[in-house]
Amino acid sequence: MVRLTIHDLHKKLINKEISAQELTTAIIKHKEKVEPEIGSYLSDDHEQALITAALVDEKIARGEKIAPLAGIAGAIKDNICIKGKSATCASKMLENYISPYDATVIKKLKDNDFISLGKLNMDEFAMGGSTETSAFKKTKNPWDVERVPGGSSGGSAAAVASGTAVWTLGSDTGGSIRQPASFCGVVGLKPTYGLVSRYGLIAFASSLDQIGPITNDVTDAALVLNAISGHDSNDSTSIPGKRPDYIKALVADVKGLNVGIPKEFFSKGLHPDVKLAMDKAIKTYEELGANIVEVSLPNVVHGISSYYIIAPAEASSNLARYDGVSYGLRIPADNLVEMTTKTRTAGFGDEVKRRILLGTYVLSSGYYDAYYLKAMKVRSLIKQEFDAAFEKVDFMLTPTAPNAAYKLGEKINDPLAMYMEDMCTIPVNLAGLPGISIPAGFDSNGMPIGLQLLGPALGESMILRAAYTFEQAHPEYSKVAKFGEVNI
Amino acid sequence: MKYETVVGLEVHTELKTKSKIFCGCTTEFGGEQNTHVCPVCLGLPGVLPVLNERVVEYAIRVGLALNCEILPFSKFDRKNYFYPDLPKDWQTSQYDLPICLNGYLDIHVNGETKRIRINRIHMEEDAGKLVHDGNTISTSNSSNVDYNRTGVPLLEIVSEPDIRSGEEAKAYLEKLKTILKYLDVSDCRMEEGSLRCDANISIRLMGETKLGTKTEIKNMNSFSGVQKGIEYEALRQAELLEDGEAVVQETRTWDDSKGMTLSMRKKEQENDYRYFPEPDLMPIITSTEKVEAIRATLPELADAKVKRFVENYGLTLTEADILTSLRETADYLDSAVKAGAEPKSVSNWMLGDMSKMVNEANITFDQAPIKPEQLAGMIALIDKGTISGKIAKHVITKMWETGKNAEVVVEEEGLVQITDEGAIEVIVIKIIDANPKSVEDYKSGKGKAIGFLVGQIMKETKGRANPGVVNQLLVKHLQNK
Numbered sequence: 001m002v003r004l005t006i007h008d009l010h011k012k013l014i015n016k017e018i019s020a021q022e023l024t025t026a027i028i029k030h031k032e033k034v035e036p037e038i039g040s041y042l043s044d045d046h047e048q049a050l051i052t053a054a055l056v057d058e059k060i061a062r063g064e065k066i067a068p069l070a071g072i073a074g075a076i077k078d079n080i081c082i083k084g085k086s087a088t089c090a091s092k093m094l095e096n097y098i099s100p101y102d103a104t105v106i107k108k109l110k111d112n113d114f115i116s117l118g119k120l121n122m123d124e125f126a127m128g129g130s131t132e133t134s135a136f137k138k139t140k141n142p143w144d145v146e147r148v149p150g151g152s153s154g155g156s157a158a159a160v161a162s163g164t165a166v167w168t169l170g171s172d173t174g175g176s177i178r179q180p181a182s183f184c185g186v187v188g189l190k191p192t193y194g195l196v197s198r199y200g201l202i203a204f205a206s207s208l209d210q211i212g213p214i215t216n217d218v219t220d221a222a223l224v225l226n227a228i229s230g231h232d233s234n235d236s237t238s239i240p241g242k243r244p245d246y247i248k249a250l251v252a253d254v255k256g257l258n259v260g261i262p263k264e265f266f267s268k269g270l271h272p273d274v275k276l277a278m279d280k281a282i283k284t285y286e287e288l289g290a291n292i293v294e295v296s297l298p299n300v301v302h303g304i305s306s307y308y309i310i311a312p313a314e315a316s317s318n319l320a321r322y323d324g325v326s327y328g329l330r331i332p333a334d335n336l337v338e339m340t341t342k343t344r345t346a347g348f349g350d351e352v353k354r355r356i357l358l359g360t361y362v363l364s365s366g367y368y369d370a371y372y373l374k375a376m377k378v379r380s381l382i383k384q385e386f387d388a389a390f391e392k393v394d395f396m397l398t399p400t401a402p403n404a405a406y407k408l409g410e411k412i413n414d415p416l417a418m419y420m421e422d423m424c425t426i427p428v429n430l431a432g433l434p435g436i437s438i439p440a441g442f443d444s445n446g447m448p449i450g451l452q453l454l455g456p457a458l459g460e461s462m463i464l465r466a467a468y469t470f471e472q473a474h475p476e477y478s479k480v481a482k483f484g485e486v487n488i
Numbered sequence: 489m490k491y492e493t494v495v496g497l498e499v500h501t502e503l504k505t506k507s508k509i510f511c512g513c514t515t516e517f518g519g520e521q522n523t524h525v526c527p528v529c530l531g532l533p534g535v536l537p538v539l540n541e542r543v544v545e546y547a548i549r550v551g552l553a554l555n556c557e558i559l560p561f562s563k564f565d566r567k568n569y570f571y572p573d574l575p576k577d578w579q580t581s582q583y584d585l586p587i588c589l590n591g592y593l594d595i596h597v598n599g600e601t602k603r604i605r606i607n608r609i610h611m612e613e614d615a616g617k618l619v620h621d622g623n624t625i626s627t628s629n630s631s632n633v634d635y636n637r638t639g640v641p642l643l644e645i646v647s648e649p650d651i652r653s654g655e656e657a658k659a660y661l662e663k664l665k666t667i668l669k670y671l672d673v674s675d676c677r678m679e680e681g682s683l684r685c686d687a688n689i690s691i692r693l694m695g696e697t698k699l700g701t702k703t704e705i706k707n708m709n710s711f712s713g714v715q716k717g718i719e720y721e722a723l724r725q726a727e728l729l730e731d732g733e734a735v736v737q738e739t740r741t742w743d744d745s746k747g748m749t750l751s752m753r754k755k756e757q758e759n760d761y762r763y764f765p766e767p768d769l770m771p772i773i774t775s776t777e778k779v780e781a782i783r784a785t786l787p788e789l790a791d792a793k794v795k796r797f798v799e800n801y802g803l804t805l806t807e808a809d810i811l812t813s814l815r816e817t818a819d820y821l822d823s824a825v826k827a828g829a830e831p832k833s834v835s836n837w838m839l840g841d842m843s844k845m846v847n848e849a850n851i852t853f854d855q856a857p858i859k860p861e862q863l864a865g866m867i868a869l870i871d872k873g874t875i876s877g878k879i880a881k882h883v884i885t886k887m888w889e890t891g892k893n894a895e896v897v898v899e900e901e902g903l904v905q906i907t908d909e910g911a912i913e914v915i916v917i918k919i920i921d922a923n924p925k926s927v928e929d930y931k932s933g934k935g936k937a938i939g940f941l942v943g944q945i946m947k948e949t950k951g952r953a954n955p956g957v958v959n960q961l962l963v964k965h966l967q968n969k
Contacts, residue, residue: 081534094533101527103534202533206767235536236769314767317568320577321531326633340570363568363762372764 001480003216004166004488006223009072013060018488020053020060020071024115027073030486031117031164037145038483039137040159042078043086044118049073052115059113068223070113075165077156078119079126080211081200082106089202090134091124093322093329093347103200104235105169105211105228112227117165120155124349125319126173126204128152129421131180132412133351140408141183142483143447147405150180156214157184163486167215167224171201173208174307175400175425178437181214182400182450185439185481187467188214189221192457193432194239196225197232203318205311206237208429217478218438218468222246225460239458249461252472255289259466260393264300265424271403273443278399281440281451284473285397285466293393297385299378303427304419306375306382309362310430313372316359322347354415383431390456395466398424400437400450424452434460438467439477491691491729493722494699495657496607496649497714499664500642501674502614502682503546508639509613510537510580515641517680521619521634529639531575536768539564543641544772546673547587547611548782550643553667553789554606556591558779564611564766569759572633573616581644583763586610587772593667594791595659596809604660605648614640643674649688649699654715654722661685661711662813666790670815678710685714690735691725700725701735705749708742717742721749793818801831811835820853823860829867837863841884857891858884866894874898875905879951907954909961912945915953916961919944930966938962 002008004027012018028046035041056071076082079089081099083106088094102110109116123133131139131154139154141147142162149158153170157180160168170177172190181188189212196211203209213224225246232238261282266275286292324330324343331342348356362371389396401421411418428435433454440451451470455463471478508515511528528535551558565583588609594601616635622628645664651657665676665683676683685708690700705721708714720742725735740749788796790812797808797818812818817838824834838853842863846856866883869875875883875898886897898904906912919941920927929937945958 079534087533089533097533099534100532101534199536200534234538236538237536237767313764317566317578317762317764320568320570321533321575323570323572323577325572326530326575327532336572360762363764365760365762368762368764 001485003478003480003484004163004486005216006068006072006167006220009166010066010068010070013056013071014066016060020056020115021050023071023488024049024053024073026488027164027166027486028117034162034164034483037140038142038158038162038164039139040120040149040155040162040164041075041118042088042090042121042136042155045085045116046118049115049117052113056113067112067227069109069167069227071115072166073115073117074109074167074169075117075120075156075159076106076168077122077153077170079122079171079202079204080106080169081202082116082119086119087202088119088136089125090122090136091347091349091352092135093344095135095329097328099200101200103211104197104232106200108228108230114227120153120159120168120170122155123152123176124352125202125315126152126171126176126209127315127351127355129175129179129418130408130412131155132408133349135349138408141405141447142481143185144405144445147407147447148183150183150401150405152176152180153188153214154180157181157186157188160184160186160214160216161481162483163480167213167220169211169224169228170214171204171209171211172425172429173205173210173311174429175422177212177214178400178425178435178450178452179421181437182452183405183448185442185448185450185477185479186214186216187218187221187436187438188212189225189436189460190428190434191225191229191460192239192434193429194237195243195434195458195460196229197235197238199232199234203314205314206318207314208307208311210429218436218464218471219247219250221436221467222250222464244461246460246464249464250468251465252469254285254466254469257290257395257466258293258393259285259290260293260295260389260396262295262297262300262389262396262398264297265398269402269420269423270399271443274399274401274403274449277441277443277449278397278451281470282397284470288469288473295389295393295396297382297389297427299381299385300427302378303382303430304423306378307422307426307430308358308419309371309375310379312355312359313363314359316356316363319348319352319356351415379430382427386427386431386433386454387456390459395459395462396454398452398454400424400452404443404445404447404449428452428454433457434463436463436467438471440470440474441477490694491722491726492694492696493652493718494649494690494692494702495651495653495718496688497647497651497657497660498686498688499645499661500684501645501668501676503543503641503643503673504675504682505540505542505546505641507540509540509543509611509641510639513639517682519636521632522636524636525638529575530635531638537580537766539769539772540641543611544587544774545782546641546671547609547643548774548779549671549673549786550645550668551588551591551609552779552783552786553671554588554591554593554609554645556588556606556609558588558774559585560774560776561585562587562772562774564769564772565763566766567612567761567763569761571615572631573618573638575616575635575638579613579615580766580769581612582610587774593660593663595656595663596805597656597659599805602656604650604656607646607648609643609645612642612644614638614642649690654718657687657718658711658715661714663790666813670787670789687714687718687721689718689721689725691722691729701737703735703737703749704739706739706741706752709744713742713744716744716747717749720747724749787815790815790818797821797831801825801835803831803835807835807839811838814852816852816854820856820860824864824867827861827864829864830871833867833870834863837867837884841881845885845888856888858887862887862893869894869898873905873907873954875903876951876955878955879903879905903952905954906949906952907957909957912949912953912957913961913965915945915948916958916965919948920962920965927966938966
């Protein structure tokens with residue numbers, strides 16, 4: 001069984017081997033079978049999906065050119081706004097919220113005749129690394145339903161791995177695309193900060209959030225990135241200028257490239273199976289003709305502490321708007337303060353509350369300098385170190401996560417242990433750099449292990465090339481999970 | 489006076505850009521509730537701000553007009569607090585790197601010029617409006633929020649505590665309003681809320697340099713309200729100190745109907761706004777080229793005009809102040825002078841008859857039906873002796889009503905002045921002969937009698953006789969009697 005990919009299915013569509021409606025129906029059928037076990041979705045949109053599929057079929061019948069994504073079922077993380085559809089962020093606070101506008105990435109996808117089968121489960125307000133903080137349901141890892149899919153884009157990764165979507169969009173603030181991709185054995189890409197518009201992404205941490213694709217292979221990631229990236233005048237942090245065609249980066253050749261191995265990412269916290277997989281991966285690149293270069297990013301060890309000051313600080317402000325006044329949950333009370341207090345108490349889960357409290361604290365008078373300001377300075381140092389290292393290397397290789405997926409319930413009561421899971425992904429967000437996670441083998445329990453490739457700012461083409469090369473060299477890592485076996 | 493009043497003013501002005509500071513919604517005042525809104529200014533989940541560059545341009549214009557330093561690197565910050573008229577529960581404002589710093593403006597009080605320093609000017613967004621179902625917040629059961637005003641751009645202008653009286657405060661506000669209107673960046677209507685003023689006021693013993701405990705006074709909704717509020721509060725604080733009590737640092741509201749300040753319910757704690765740099769907006773980089781380009785577009789400001797009117801036109805400071813309070817008025821005067829009229833004459837006519845008509849019609853000088861060139865034309869007729877000053881008062885009214893030139897009015901109504909001595913002498917003799925009693929009265933020392941005779945002569949000539957000639961001939965003939 002091979003994985004469903006956009007590029008294969010697109011060929012089948014234009015060759016009329018299958019119609020978009022047939023394809024969509026087949027995936028929906030599979031979804032109905034698999035979802036009760038995996039639980040990637042919070043809401044479904046099958047009717048609209050079939051309508052769009054029919055429109056795509058009409059275009060094909062007329063001989064019109066269709067976009068690569070057209071008619072191929074995807075799904076969207078529930079913190080990305082689609083006009084007229086719910087956007088819950090997996091929170092009671094927005095349980096009944098319907099967005100009146102489209103996110104920019106959605107507008108772009110609509111121009112591509114995209115199909116969404118529904119909105120995907122996540123950690124509440126994107127705060128978490130296992131999708132266990134969702135207020136509505138837990139998503140299971142398709143490789144072992146007793147394990148977490150990772151987070152916060154757990155639904156996005158699990159849907160792709162279980163074949164209930166060919167591709168999905170996730171969001172990544174400290175690793176939330178890459179880590180679940182790694183846990184679910186699929187590809188996840190976080191773009192350079194500012195490459196993809198954040199307009200319509202319900203904010204968690206403004207200076208860290210990015211939207212990105214989760215797909216079955218690197219080619220699909222490039223296709224989705226082509227569709228969603230671009231300057232957006234609605235987003236003041238959007239990088240100006242045209243984006244390259246990321247498909248052109250897909251060349252299986254790393255000869256002569258310098259691969260940086262940042263030693264701080266290979267500390268004793270790594271599970272031995274992950275260490276083994278990384279050693280093998282480094283060997284692969286060496287055999288393929290790349291030069292392995294050891295680099296050091298000393299301040300990266302402060303990544304988690306600065307992140308867990310900066311992100312909660314921004315979140316405490318971004319989530320202040322949920323006050324029961326004009327949208328979302330409202331618990332009525334006799335006065336304003338009581339109403340807002342009761343609403344936020346009932347509407348937010350524990351992890352969200354924890355981070356709002358943390359964030360409020362580090363911004364408060366008397367603490368701002370010692371915490372927030374200090375963390376921002378450390379962040380600058382981390383970025384400077386990355387920039388300096390990229391003068392010497394073309395891309396870097398690290399594990400995506402220190403271990404493969406752990407069991408549900410194992411870490412949820414130990415927030416700090418949960419936070420440590422992000423040690424390899426967080427520094428990349430702090431530096432605003434692009435990162436991709438690709439399958440790199442399995443641990444002794446058969447759980448997927450992910451390899452992370454990092455590039456300099458706007459280095460998507462480089463990391464896609466490095467990822468594609470590795471993927472071509474190791475087709476065995478792209479095997480299909482049992483749940484992901486779809487009959488088309 | 490035992491105590492010195494020390495006042496700093498915080499003025500907020502709404503900028504009259506076409507659209508809001510962070511989105512494309514209109515800034516128009518009024519409008520049906522919640523119709524000038526969009527996802528961005530409603531603070532819906534997922535939205536982002538985009539800075540309206542015109543707001544920055546206006547801020548720099550004001551900064552230059554107030555002699556400020558324009559910061560080459562400035563940024564926005566989030567001011568975080570919960571209130572229902574604030575959709576995101578933060579206000580995007582500027583904290584430690586405001587767009588302008590360290591300026592001043594000069595006021596004229598009691599014939600003296602005084603400099604009031606400006607600490608800073610910064611940009612921020614306005615909040616929405618709460619509409620209570622009762623009359624006030626405390627007598628209401630519920631409130632509705634109108635978000636039309638959310639995101640309207642504001643400039644906050646903070647003065648140093650250089651103001652020493654309610655009168656100076658009023659002069660400061662009037663001057664500020666003049667400048668803002670000259671720059672055409674704001675309507676400055678306190679009644680509409682496009683200009684708001686809070687005062688920080690403390691008192692101290694004369695000669696003392698340390699500042700006393702200050703109170704903040706809010707809700708002064710007119711310039712005179714500001715003056716009265718400050719005067720009341722200074723007195724209140726003085727009485728407290730005289731009684732051996734201390735001034736409590738608090739926010740008080742001005743109650744105009746009662747003529748006093750009242751303590752607002754004390755907040756449990758001072759708001760900690762947890763300011764941090766706004767991550768959704770880029771910093772504002774302003775090059776010296778940009779500043780100079782904006783400076784080049786500034787109109788001649790009031791102060792420069794006053795100087796010119798006094799030095800070049802010979803007007804008094806008071807006259808110049810009034811004639812420059814609105815740009816339209818000053819421009820009118822300049823145009824009339826350019827058309828050839830004597831500045832002092834133009835000033836007199838503008839301050840006198842024309843002001844009356846302009847005010848009655850509730851317009852500005854640029855909208856007057858008499859154009860500056862036409863006023864100059866009328867003044868020329870007076871100078872030539874074609875009409876007297878008195879006749880001119882009638883002519884100008886007619887010009888206003890009809891829009892016709894002075895010459896045309898004079899021609900149509902036959903108002904040309906009679907200056908021919910011979911013709912006037914005939915009438916003088918006639919009137920003297922017809923009024924023997926007045927002649928008697930004049931001879932016995934009653935000076936008023938001559939006025940009566942002049943009046944009769946004027947009546948006979950329908951006001952057209954040259955008064956100077958009349959007087960001269962009348963006196964001559966009376967002496968001969």
